[in-house]
Amino acid sequence: MSVFTRYANGFFFTPVALGRVAAMRFLAGLFVWIEWWAYKPFIIQHRFLPEDLYQPLFIGRILPIPAPNYWIVTGTLVVMLAAALPVMFGYRPRLFGWILFIAYFEWMLIYNSYGKVDHASFGFMVLLLVLCMMPEARWGDREHLSPRVGWGFNLVQIAVVCTYFLSTWSKFRYGGLEWANSGVFTWAIIRRGTPFSDWMLDFPLLLNAAQWGMIAFELLTPLVLFVYPWKRIQYSIVAFFYAFHVAVFAALTISFLxxxxxxxxxxxxxxxxxxxxxxxxxAKLKGGKDTPRRGAPEPAAEMETTG
Structure with missing residues (x-):
């Protein structure tokens, strides 16, 4: 077996604790509730749009999905929110996970079929699909490990990286190499700037350098997949990703939630x-002594030393 094959098998089938599944199910259901209320509340307004404005994506043209109307949009939202709750709390997570994925798929089809396609939800949709096939799990379970869980979450990680990497391909596809030297960031700051970014308009060379930096960052994101044996390095890179999005939101109020x-x-x-x-x-509020949780190993007794 070659070194590459051993490395690939180690990456794709690294066992992951089931406790992470429970946590991700909770986060997935939580975001669905956040999205319709705070992140993209305007999607529900599509129920009032005339059907002739509907321009379905390719998948929407293949599947026999009717054009959105009042009842389709409202019904999709109700089903999506209703299915998110049991998924969050681990009740019949596979059954309600599939219902949630199908409803969210239709929700995203409605959102992206009116002239604007948003790539920020790609990784999240892969996450919903993967969670449908995960075993039942409970919070804090670090004892039970599963290669299948590792395989599924690695697919989500690849989707997250593709969101970055393919974004550069899209820039070059539609804007060519001149995208990096264009006025994209200048236009973005004029349109959506904040006090954290308005000052950059006085430094056009800095904006061009930032555009080149953006391309370099997106092209280098696959590194986070190859450093999986060194978890501290991987976590540091992921922390940088989060910091990057915080900076983008502070500068342009663009969120990839x-x-x-x-x-x-x-x-x-x-x-x-x-x-x-x-x-x-x-225990802290009562001022009492912290007791170990059920099933946790007892603390080791201190060893006496003799002189």
Whole structure:
């Protein structure tokens, strides 16, 4: 077996704790509720649009999906929100996971079929699909490891990286190499600038350098996949990704929130146990001694030393 094959098998089938599945299911359902209310509340307004404005994506032209109307848009939202709740709390997660994925798929088809296609939800849609095929899991479970879970989350990680990497391909496809020397960032700041970015309009060379930096950043993002054996390095890169999006939001108020939720699958969320955290908080409030959670190993006794 070649070194590349061993490395690829190690990446794709690295066992991951089931506790991360429970955490990601909660985050996925939580985002669905956040999206319709705060992130993209305007999608529900599509129920009032005339059908002749509907320009379905390729997948919408292949599948026999009717044009959105009042009842289709409203019904899709109701089903999506209703399915998100049991997924969040681990009740029949596969059944309701499939319902949630299908409803969210239609929700995104409605959103992207009126002239604007948003790539920020690609990784999140892959996450919803993967979670449908994950086993049942509970918070804080670090003992049970599954190569299938590792395989699924690695697919989400690849989708997250493709969101960055293919973005550069799209820039070059439609704007050519001149995109990096164009006035894209200048136009963006004029249109959506904030006090954190308006000052950059006085430094056009800095804006061009930032555009080249953006391209370099997006092309180098696949590195986060190849450093998987060195978790501290991988977590540092993921932290940089999050910091990058915080900076973009501060400068241009552009948010990639579904992408950020999907990117959480890189993180060791299996270490989080809400019940254990609540127990510790109650113990601190009462001023009592913290007791180990059920099933946790007893602390080792101190060894006596002799002179």
């Amino acid at each position: 579904p992408h950020l939720f999907a990117m959480a699958c890189f993180l060791p969320l299996e270490r989080i146990d809400p019940k254990d955290l609540a127990r510790r908080a109650r």
